[in-house]
Amino acid sequence: GAVVSQHPSRVICKSGTSVKIECRSLDFQATTMFWYRQFPKQSLMLMATSNEGSKATYEQGVEKDKFLINHASLTLSTLTVTSAHPEDSSFYICSARDFTGRTTSSYTEAFFGQGTRLTVV
């Protein structure tokens, strides 16, 4: 299946600092990337959808100024948690979709990165 790589897998940061998480598609062009968040013992919830070269679309209740998303190339999207606070501690995970039609799989969005466990202290 399509390969998505996410980095870092774990990060601990101090309250008030910013953290950047990278999501890369390794074998296909990710025209769209999805960022999800999962709190402990809960399900995954979509935070935002980003299309290459344009602004991200945020889900209701997600602060766009806190969670900055950049999708500058067809293989890389970044999520920056700005001025992180303990309540931002969570598991963040990405997936990607190829809308160019060049990928044989009809469901590249099924494949997730490894996830990033963020702890803000």
Next chain:
Amino acid sequence: AQKITQTQPGMFVQEKEAVTLDCTYDTSDPSYGLFWYKQPSSGEMIFLIYQGSYDQQNATEGRYSLNFQKARKSANLVISASQLGDSAMYFCAMREGFYSGGSNYKLTFGKGTLLTVNP
């Protein structure tokens, strides 16, 4: 209304036996996809199986099969010959297609079922 409903918070199964994890969905979009994932304690989301709304046959992948009943809007996961390593959270998810508007192709997840395989 919830789009994906998993009614079993937890399930237990004996090793080597089969188990069915329930999933019902709600959509008016004729084009959709259904996914099952396994999430072990490490957190990674392991894709197990996919069923497209227009697929005529039920999907199978090794020990995993999807019992797709379109009229009932159910997509249950069947794991045959359970192994101890199958103990994990299992999530059902749906992707709606072109007609749903908004963030097309995002996945909407159920709340999950924690499967425990007993030796």
